Amino acid sequence: MHKYDEHILIGARVPISLKEKLSKYCLNHGVKINYFVTQAIKEKLEEINEDNYDIAIAEERLKNPKFISQKDFDRYLLKKRIKVRHK
Numbered sequence: 001m002h003k004y005d006e007h008i009l010i011g012a013r014v015p016i017s018l019k020e021k022l023s024k025y026c027l028n029h030g031v032k033i034n035y036f037v038t039q040a041i042k043e044k045l046e047e048i049n050e051d052n053y054d055i056a057i058a059e060e061r062l063k064n065p066k067f068i069s070q071k072d073f074d075r076y077l078l079k080k081r082i083k084v085r086h087k
Contacts, residue, residue, distance in 0.1 A: 022036065022037075
């Protein structure tokens with residue numbers, strides 16, 4: 001495992017228009033492109049991990065599903081103060 005402060009150069013081809021938007025954003029917000037890209041990669045990988053975790057939980061729950069009536073579900077939503085319109 002690498003130390004946190006060690007870096008490696010990676011290359012990626014991106015559309016010119018995307019690079020221009022990135023440069024403009026970073027310039028206007030005082031953010032270095034390297035920092036922005038590093039954070040974006042980190043956030044995307046975390047999002048993927050969260051999605052995979054959610055999928056694993058859903059798959060596990062589907063092995064022994066427990067269904068409730070629409071009336072019980074409506075009561076649950078009401079308790080959570082979630083308004084739902086039925087058609």
